[in-house]
Amino acid sequence: MNRALFRLSLACLAMFVLLLLNVNYVQAFQANSLAGEPGNSRVFDQQFQYQRGSIIAVGDGSGHEVTIAGSRPVKGTNTYHRYYPSGPAYAPVTGYDSIFGKTGIEGAEQKYLAGTASSLTVHNLIGLLTGKPKQGATVNLTISAKAQQAAYQALLNEQQQGHDAAAVAIDPRTGAILALASVPTFDPNKYTTLDGAKLDKIDKQYRLDPAQPLLNRAINATFPPGSSFKLVTSSAAFSTGKVAGPNATVNAPQPFTLPNGHQLNNDNGQICGNGHPQVIEAFWLSCNTAFGQIGINLGGATLRDYASRFGMNSSNLTIPMPVSPSVVPLNTDRSLSAYTAIGQLDDQLTPLQEAMDAAAIYLVQSVQAPDLSTIQSASPSVLSQAVSQQVANEVAQMMIQVTQNPAGTAYQTAGPPTLGNSVVIAGKTGTAENGVNNVGLNDAVFTCFAPAASPTIAVGVIVKGGGFGADAAAPIAVQIIKAYLGLH
Amino acid sequence: MTTISSHPAARPAADAVVAMPRGRRQTELLMLVFAVGVVLLAYASVGLGLNGKLPAGIAEYGLAFAVIVFAAHLAVRRLTPWADPLLLPLAALLNGLGIVMIYRLQQSGRNGNPGFQISTMTASSTTQQVLYSALGVAAFVGVLAFIREVRVLQRYTYTLGAAGLFLLAIPALLPASHSAINGAKVWILLGPIKLEPGEFAKLALAVFFAGYLVAKRDVLALAGRRFLGIDLPRGRDLGPVLIAWAASLLILIFETDIGMSALFFGLFLAMIYVATQRTSWLLIGVALFLFGAFVASNLIGHVGERFDIWLHPFAGLNPTHNAYQLVQGLEGMGFGGILGTGLGQGQPFLTPLAQSDFIVTAFGEELGLAGLMAMLLIFGLMVQRGLRAAISVRDPFSKLLGGGLAFVIALQVFIIVGGVTGLIPLTGITTPFLSQGGSSLVASWALIALLMRISDAARRPAPQPIQDEGMTQVVRAG
Numbered sequence: 001m002n003r004a005l006f007r008l009s010l011a012c013l014a015m016f017v018l019l020l021l022n023v024n025y026v027q028a029f030q031a032n033s034l035a036g037e038p039g040n041s042r043v044f045d046q047q048f049q050y051q052r053g054s055i056i057a058v059g060d061g062s063g064h065e066v067t068i069a070g071s072r073p074v075k076g077t078n079t080y081h082r083y084y085p086s087g088p089a090y091a092p093v094t095g096y097d098s099i100f101g102k103t104g105i106e107g108a109e110q111k112y113l114a115g116t117a118s119s120l121t122v123h124n125l126i127g128l129l130t131g132k133p134k135q136g137a138t139v140n141l142t143i144s145a146k147a148q149q150a151a152y153q154a155l156l157n158e159q160q161q162g163h164d165a166a167a168v169a170i171d172p173r174t175g176a177i178l179a180l181a182s183v184p185t186f187d188p189n190k191y192t193t194l195d196g197a198k199l200d201k202i203d204k205q206y207r208l209d210p211a212q213p214l215l216n217r218a219i220n221a222t223f224p225p226g227s228s229f230k231l232v233t234s235s236a237a238f239s240t241g242k243v244a245g246p247n248a249t250v251n252a253p254q255p256f257t258l259p260n261g262h263q264l265n266n267d268n269g270q271i272c273g274n275g276h277p278q279v280i281e282a283f284w285l286s287c288n289t290a291f292g293q294i295g296i297n298l299g300g301a302t303l304r305d306y307a308s309r310f311g312m313n314s315s316n317l318t319i320p321m322p323v324s325p326s327v328v329p330l331n332t333d334r335s336l337s338a339y340t341a342i343g344q345l346d347d348q349l350t351p352l353q354e355a356m357d358a359a360a361i362y363l364v365q366s367v368q369a370p371d372l373s374t375i376q377s378a379s380p381s382v383l384s385q386a387v388s389q390q391v392a393n394e395v396a397q398m399m400i401q402v403t404q405n406p407a408g409t410a411y412q413t414a415g416p417p418t419l420g421n422s423v424v425i426a427g428k429t430g431t432a433e434n435g436v437n438n439v440g441l442n443d444a445v446f447t448c449f450a451p452a453a454s455p456t457i458a459v460g461v462i463v464k465g466g467g468f469g470a471d472a473a474a475p476i477a478v479q480i481i482k483a484y485l486g487l488h
Numbered sequence: 489m490t491t492i493s494s495h496p497a498a499r500p501a502a503d504a505v506v507a508m509p510r511g512r513r514q515t516e517l518l519m520l521v522f523a524v525g526v527v528l529l530a531y532a533s534v535g536l537g538l539n540g541k542l543p544a545g546i547a548e549y550g551l552a553f554a555v556i557v558f559a560a561h562l563a564v565r566r567l568t569p570w571a572d573p574l575l576l577p578l579a580a581l582l583n584g585l586g587i588v589m590i591y592r593l594q595q596s597g598r599n600g601n602p603g604f605q606i607s608t609m610t611a612s613s614t615t616q617q618v619l620y621s622a623l624g625v626a627a628f629v630g631v632l633a634f635i636r637e638v639r640v641l642q643r644y645t646y647t648l649g650a651a652g653l654f655l656l657a658i659p660a661l662l663p664a665s666h667s668a669i670n671g672a673k674v675w676i677l678l679g680p681i682k683l684e685p686g687e688f689a690k691l692a693l694a695v696f697f698a699g700y701l702v703a704k705r706d707v708l709a710l711a712g713r714r715f716l717g718i719d720l721p722r723g724r725d726l727g728p729v730l731i732a733w734a735a736s737l738l739i740l741i742f743e744t745d746i747g748m749s750a751l752f753f754g755l756f757l758a759m760i761y762v763a764t765q766r767t768s769w770l771l772i773g774v775a776l777f778l779f780g781a782f783v784a785s786n787l788i789g790h791v792g793e794r795f796d797i798w799l800h801p802f803a804g805l806n807p808t809h810n811a812y813q814l815v816q817g818l819e820g821m822g823f824g825g826i827l828g829t830g831l832g833q834g835q836p837f838l839t840p841l842a843q844s845d846f847i848v849t850a851f852g853e854e855l856g857l858a859g860l861m862a863m864l865l866i867f868g869l870m871v872q873r874g875l876r877a878a879i880s881v882r883d884p885f886s887k888l889l890g891g892g893l894a895f896v897i898a899l900q901v902f903i904i905v906g907g908v909t910g911l912i913p914l915t916g917i918t919t920p921f922l923s924q925g926g927s928s929l930v931a932s933w934a935l936i937a938l939l940m941r942i943s944d945a946a947r948r949p950a951p952q953p954i955q956d957e958g959m960t961q962v963v964r965a966g
Contacts, residue, residue, distance in 0.1 A: 002879050004762040005891050009875045011758075012898040016868040019902060020861055022911040026821050027857035034822030037815070039807060042823040042835050042853075 035116055043116070044099070048079040048194065053113040053136030055094055055105055059144030059171075059178050066145040069094045069106070069188075071136075079194070087187040089152040092166075092216045093143055093180050095321075096191035098199055104216070105139060106188075108320040112137040142176035144169075147457070150483030151181035154476040158463050159183040163472070165463040166217035166351040169480050172359035172449055172458045177319060179459075179480055180352070182217040184209075219323040222348035223462045226432030226469065227286045227409075228445045229328075229343025231357055231395060234283060236306035237294050238391040246280035246394050252290035260335040264292045267431070283398040284408035286429060288342045295341020300331035303340050309386045311356050312349065319352075326353040343430060343445075354447040354460025358399075358427070399426035400452050413474040414448065422487045424452040427477070429469035441465035444472035450481045457484050512573035513565050519577035520561055524554050527584030530831060534592040537832025543591070552618055553584055560625045567632040568944035572877060575943065578870045579936045582921035583621050583929065585863070588831070589843070589850055590617050590924050596837045606837055613843070613924060620926035624933035631937035638886045638941050645699025652692030653735070655685035656752075660742035672916055673743040686739075686748045687918070687931035690755070690896060691938070697756055698889035700728070701763035709764040721768055729769065732756040733776045737784070744790055747903050747915030753777060754899045759892045798913040813840045817849035817908050821860075828856025843924040845916045848905050864905065867920075870936075871898040877943035890942040893935050 035043050055069035068090040071080040082097045084090065095104015102110055111117040115124060115136040127134060151167045158165040169179040190202045206214050215221055237243035243250065252272035255263040265288065266272055272287035282290035295303060307313060307328035315325040326349040331337045339345035402408040403415040409429040411417065427448030444466030449455040459477040466472030482488070528550050535543030557580040564576060591614040593606055635641065641648070659667040659674050666677045676683040701708070708725050736753040739745055757773040785791045793810060801811040801818065816839040824834060836842045836850035852860040874894025878887050900920055907914035918928035
């Protein structure tokens with residue numbers, strides 16, 4: 001029987017080897033994915049027993065770092081409590097950290113904030129050996145506190161007038177996001193309670209609020225870009241050679257009869273220049289008829305192609321929170337491409353995309369992927385090739401006229417009358433007709449960069465129902481730029 | 489070379505497997521001191537981990553545990569002086585760690601944070617487990633004292649077989665109110681008495697299988713028809729395997745206990761294989777098992793559900809519903825990682841039944857992969873010592889019984905540890921020596937006693953030659 005017993009021993013050995021391999025798999029290899037399982041109570045409970053990493057805005061340079069989310073010990077217990085020093089102002093950035101879930105940076109950078117990222121393993125091990133209490137990693141954000149506060153204050157004014165609004169500022173050189181604000185918003189401090197029933201009540205209140213305070217309008221809501229899309233149309237026109245340059249003249253009858261018989265009008269039915277303006281004049285006056293004509297010449301496919309080069313129609317942009325795609329659908333109908341060209345019909349952009357448009361014009365040839373966090377010193381990454389140097393210069397030249405030419409749409413609100421000689425902003429207004437049969441109030445849009453000669457900030461602003469882009473959106477952008485550049 | 493075989497080292501090479509000649513009781517004592525030391529340190533570590541203080545009653549519990557195991561050692565010195573020196577320390581270490589974990593789970597959370605009080609545990613769980621350990625060691629000593637030769641059990645082959653079947657059948661015959669906990673109808677519940685007769689049936693049936701197979705093995709090994717290069721047994725000899733299979737299925741159906749059912753059938757197959765050395769029996773057994781499992785998974789929803797939980801623990805509603813326990817166990821182990829959280833510093837109490845079926849995941853969480861592997865190796869070593877005794881003992885009945893008992897430890901550990909770590913479908917059986925509960929602990933100690941008895945027989949030196957004034961000498965020519 002010994003031979004059989006030997007074989008039985010081998011079977012026992014095999015069983016133990018299988019068990020050993022399996023526990024190795026579970027505890028060494030699967031550990032990270034198990035920790036990431038939704039509803040993992042241990043990881044969940046742990047987050048209150050260790051100091052979660054802070055979120056810091058470092059966009060104003062060293063010495064001006066501002067903590068926008070931190071954790072402090074609760075007296076007499078074994079737990080830490082999350083707090084947000086200026087909660088609502090940064091809510092669209094930080095999101096919240098609640099016992100139900102996490103949003104914004106709190107959710108997107110969870111593994112760093114909680115200290116579970118695999119890149120922190122060695123650090124944690126050293127901490128374990130030296131007896132240091134476990135701690136999450138600090139996440140540094142590219143956010144500029146100055147720009148963010150200015151954006152939030154300016155948006156609050158709009159909220160008091162009953163408007164939803166959002167603003168995004170980007171450093172066009174790197175794609176770093178300097179400000180990301182949205183109103184109406186919420187107070188993330190209210191989400192930090194450990195009382196499930198209380199939290200449920202607060203959450204329900206926010207979720208059922210018709211004003212949608214939890215919606216991050218800067219990246220997760222889209223609006224028609226209106227005339228600000230003429231920036232893309234111009235780029236396409238110059239790049240393809242369909243229009244020779246800013247000084248070429250374009251036919252701009254009022255009204256302009258589309259191939260399908262519909263009539264396209266300028267704002268208030270005004271005649272665009274002399275009816276045959278140069279493109280640059282049509283741009284600063286923001287003539288729909290001129291750009292409608294250009295749109296028909298370009299065709300829907302070309303317009304969509306250039307929109308995509310600016311980063312639209314992409315559904316996988318993350319900053320690191322996922323950004324809703326900005327959509328410029330393909331219109332093969334020649335008449336409808338006139339609407340596409342002036343940012344109407346089905347065009348839908350996020351405020352972030354508005355800022356990216358302006359940033360792209362400065363950036364000459366590429367669109368930088370915007371990024372919020374610098375934890376692993378996020379290196380600027382190129383999203384796409386937009387336009388050539390020459391075209392960029394030409395479009396920039398036109399955008400400067402929008403604020404500097406006394407007839408430009410934003411001369412009064414973003415030009416010398418408000419700013420004097422302190423800074424030159426290059427921008428484009430948009431006033432998008434809205435709703436079925438355009439009964440809704442117009443959405444005000446402004447996209448710009450400054451200083452025009454060597455830009456350090458690009459801003460996109462959308463005020464829903466705000467009326468004229470120059471009146472409602474441009475002043476917000478001006479506030480942000482002034483705060484960021486330190487102008488008074 | 490001509491020597492008097494007074495010293496066993498000089499025994500002929502035929503028995504070369506028997507390498508260790510002396511009793512090795514000193515080794516055993518040393519290892520026991522080590523085991524008690526590890527257990528006491530672990531116990532202290534629980535208190536320090538929970539609230540930075542040594543746990544209350546460390547002296548009392550420690551002393552009680554030390555007294556229990558050293559009593560066992562004294563009994564071994566007297567009753568089985570030649571037995572394997574590792575089996576007792578290994579069993580004592582596992583038993584002690586089990587008590588420590590049960591104490592730890594009873595305390596629950598950290599730092600005056602009571603955590604979740606485990607509803608299936610009471611304030612006296614630890615004391616009870618210590619008492620059960622004393623009972624277990626008493627059973628150990630009792631078996632050593634009353635069964636001086638394993639072979640005497642052979643006389644009671646059929647009595648024990650009937651007893652085993654009866655023990656197995658009791659829960660099925662009792663009304664559910666006296667036999668079912670959480671759906672598994674495997675208990676005898678009479679007032680304060682709570683017995684799991686299957687644990688004892690395991691031992692009785694192992695003896696029965698050994699006795700029966702030793703008697704019938706020549707017949708069972710007869711070859712019948714040849715099929716695909718395998719000698720099939722004769723049709724008329726299929727009876728026993730069919731009966732064992734049917735009994736296993738009955739347990740499955742009437743007691744909804746897949747683990748026990750698989751354990752019995754696996755034990756039977758291993759023993760029939762060892763007795764006959766015929767692979768065909770294994771193949772027939774495995775085929776029957778697969779067929780039974782297939783039918784069961786289709787007929788009994790409970791079984792099919794187990795498969796689903798095993799394959800997709802994280803799918804759909806599983807993590808919060810059917811697979812909650814498994815998922816909690818896995819997440820606990822993952823949370824412990826390689827080095828563990830340290831005793832008292834994890835949250836093993838989040839896993840339902842962490843003190844019984846899932847105790848291994850609690851160790852995995854707090855002692856980490858390193859600790860859990862060490863514990864599995866302790867089990868492995870225990871099995872290896874048992875098999876070694878079986879291989880070296882000469883009497884076929886002892887050989888077969890020893891092999892079966894050692895295998896049943898391995899299989900039970902495989903079924904429960906594999907189940908809670910997601911290797912195989914989960915079935916609720918106890919973890920030998922670790923799980924809370926008296927029946928399992930007492931049966932495990934009795935099992936170790938039988939292995940000790942077999943090992944003692946295997947290692948006992950040949951009888952001293954009778955020195956009759958130089959008249960008769962056992963002389964060997966080298």
